[in-house]
Amino acid sequence: MGNSESSVKIGKKAFLGSVIIIFVLMIISGIMGRILPAGSFDRVVDGAREVVVSGSFHYTEAPDYPIWRWLTAPVEVLWGADSLTIITLSLLIIFISGSVTVLETAGVITYILDELVEKFRSRKYLLMAMIIFLFMFLASFLGIYEGLVPLILFIVPLAHSLGWDSLTGLGMSLMPLAFGFSSAVTNPFTIGVAQKIAELPLFSGAWYRIIFFVVVYFFVYLFVSTYAKKIERKPELSIVYKEDLEVKRTEGELHKTKLSDSEKKKMSRAVIWFTLSMTAAIIMVLLSSMVSALSDLAFPLMGLFFLIGGIGSAFLVGIKGRNILRFFGRGTLGILPGILLVLMAYSVKHIIDQAQITDTILYLASGAISKASPDAAAFLVYALTLGMNFFIGSASAKAFLMMPILTPLADLVGITRQTAVLAFDFGDGFSNMVYPSNALLLIALGFTVVSYPKWIRWTFPLQLVMLGLTCAFLWGAVQFGFGPF
Known part of the structure; x- marks a missing residue:
């Protein structure tokens, strides 16, 4: 058990492919900084956040930002504006990868999966539907996104145990997580912040967004279940078939271990401990999403509870401290390349910020929106948010930047503010599944054998x-004047 190879690692091909893609994006961002003029909006402090002042844009002198600093950006981000997020996200990756490897080598994950498979073997598509709904619901209604990414490490092996592939596992976890966040009903980070800035009643218009949520859920489940049935009939059709073979072989070795009654009791206690730890983690992440003062603690708390759950479970099944450290180190080493991807992903935004063209892009786009018809204006707001999401991953940060400008624009062009919020929400979320500048997407894929190009293809x-x-x-x-105003 303890000598088995950890499945928590980033493949060389997937890593190199991601590095090349992000490097190209860094160069493109640098070129944009050379082409577009520097500019800035004035800002005022609203509570703990800076909010843009509409109509205050002015061009500024271009900063002295040499080309060679494009290449040092992945290091510079460590003391930039996003340094706290990057450091806590890196610690989260280390804690989770190390803890999951401990759980894996201790046999706890295998025990959990075996129990689930036994209970749902004849109803596995019901289990799929339930898991997809759970991920979508938590992301759409509560705004939990980052806190659920670690569960991918459990859902993908579960998919393997049920006869599917890694893509199906991601389709049961990462996909509904991202699409649930995008089809927000009461998501406090997108709908909540945007409606507050637009001076709309909090979570008003939920009926329309609920309809959209249901439609999105239907298509996500249909897509994933149809694909899973195809892979069941002919596994070789999977585009990650070869990559999955090695992972499934490792998992298969773990499943061969037969447990005695006393070992099963130990495993049951370990599962209870880990379940309590994860429950506490989700509760704390939920609280951090509701209380702004705790928002910076979401990543550290999730990582801490994962660490407590993993190490505590290993002790309960009888693993000695020295071996726990060895397994933890093995998992950490396997995922370390993912931290480089995080640094590079954040450097795309850093380069744009250093060139001082973020506000310029927003200003130029708002000028086009102000001259458009209502229909065109709504789609331009959607397109603008899609574009800004490439550089600014945080939903609330984009809302504080964009909504003070989009709100008066909505009044000017004849669309309701509620429609502007809806367009912002759509643009913020769906591209999270596509953009390689999204660090969480790269981390989630890094937990599996699925490369970024194959993810996009699928x-x-x-x-x-x-x-x-x-x-x-x-x-x-736009047509029925989605309101109240």
């Missing part, structure tokens, strides 16, 4: 469906 048809759905709902919102 999800592309569903992304097109979602683009059509969002455009249809956005058009409908």
